[in-house]
Amino acid sequence: MKPQSEILIVGGGVAGLSLAASLGKTLGKRRKARITLIDKSFSHVWKPMLHCFAAGTVANENDRISFITQASEHHFEFWPGEVVSIDRENRQVVLSPFHASDGSLVLESRTIRYDTIILAIGSCANDFGTPGVKQHCLCIDNLVEANVFNEKFRMELMRAFAHGSELDIAIVGGGATGTQLAAELHKALDIVDPYSLHAFGKTPPKLRVTLLQSGPRILPAFPEAVSLAAQQELERLGVTVRTSARVAAADSTGFILKDGTHIPAKLRVWAAGVKAPEVTQTYGNLSLNPTGQILTHSNLCSIDDDRIFAVGDCSFIKDDPLPATAQVARQQALHLARHLPAFVERGVKVPGCVFKNKGAIVALGKYNGWATLPGGTVWGGGFFHGFSARMAHLFLYRRHQIELFGFYRGLISLYSDWIETFVRPSVRLD
Ligand SMILES: Cc1cc2nc3c(=O)[nH]c(=O)nc-3n(C[C@H](O)[C@H](O)[C@H](O)COP(=O)(O)OP(=O)(O)OC[C@H]3O[C@@H](n4cnc5c(N)ncnc54)[C@H](O)[C@@H]3O)c2cc1C
Known part of the structure; x- marks a missing residue:
């Protein structure tokens, strides 16, 4: 029997987790490929909400999504750990040892083999070398x-x-x-x-x-x-x-x-500017741009290796760069979710990913918000503001939850969050 193709997704953020869930459904469930997600942490958070966690206006216990439960629900496997290097010749990644919070060793350094790897490790702040x-x-x-x-x-x-x-x-x-x-x-x-x-x-x-x-x-x-x-x-x-x-x-x-x-x-x-995590420098000599992002073709495949794809903030399309936003990360994940099954099963080349700008939203707490409308529509270039823009901002997060939990559980989660506002203060006070 032909061995299952090994697909590794590194990073379970905006792009990586939804990609793992989609490929789990299309390939993992039918045993056409083994999908493994690796992340440094045990749970996913919707990064565009981090400022709310920082201010304490959102309870992060409710808004963390466990990778382990997602894996069991969506037919993929999960391993905690940080991918520190990629051995392209032997097609394997090296994970650093995993330690408990008291410093004791839980998992030794490990290697995991792959046939196809998708790098989705996000970004970190770029201090541009500013002293202090x-x-x-x-x-x-x-x-x-x-x-x-x-x-x-x-x-x-x-x-x-x-x-x-x-x-x-x-x-x-x-x-x-x-x-x-x-x-x-x-x-x-x-x-x-x-x-x-x-x-x-x-x-x-x-x-x-x-x-x-x-x-x-x-x-x-x-x-x-x-x-x-x-x-x-x-x-x-x-x-x-x-x-x-x-x-x-x-x-x-x-x-x-x-x-x-x-x-x-x-x-x-x-919070001025982003760059790829420094670890990309040790990812098998892949070509990087000056901020460490992995250079890809428009089909999100690394320019050096057609078994390696990179999406979201850690990637940079060589001829058509895009901003590091959740919208870009999500569209790239959807593109690979659609085309990787044919690539894995029949070797069909992944086509170029065309980004469709659907506008942008910013919310200033409970005070105001603005949403720009996508270009190319009758309203192109316009924007709206106020309550509706704030709700549109919230909708993006709820849509993400529904995609991961399913429609009914997503709605129940929305309802239980609302119920909680009657029993708990809506700011962290402990
Ligand atoms: C406070 C804040 C507000 C934002 N607001 C907006 C907004 O309003 N609109 C918008 O479009 N964008 C916003 N962004 C940007 C948006 O969050 C990112 O563009 C988006 O999250 C990128 O998705 P990603 O999948 O590439 O990476 P991420 O979502 O960052 O996920 C990366 C994942 O990789 C894991 N990881 C990292 N390194 C390793 C490693 N070596 N091995 C294993 N796992 C690893 C991390 O643990 C993480 O789970 C905001 C960002 C911040 C910080």
């Missing part, structure tokens, strides 16, 4: 980092409560991450407000958030009118928005701008 950022700034690239920020945010708030002082937070990067985080922090403080008088006998401290953007406007990927309106909304909340502000260095007291201005900040967040 590594030592003095927090990033929000994964759940661990979001939780570290949240812990520090709550402790600094407590300190400010106790001393009746103000809390300064500076965020570098006026893209979707920085802008949404600035608003979400204010939302967290608004929710805390009614509790504070009873618990601490004091009014909440004043939060002073400064958003630093090197370019002339925030949200540069959106139309100018959206950038302007979002800046006004943030300023109405009390956020200081500084555009054309280039950060030269960070230290333990704040940021130093190129013009010498010092921006004081107790908490410093770096």
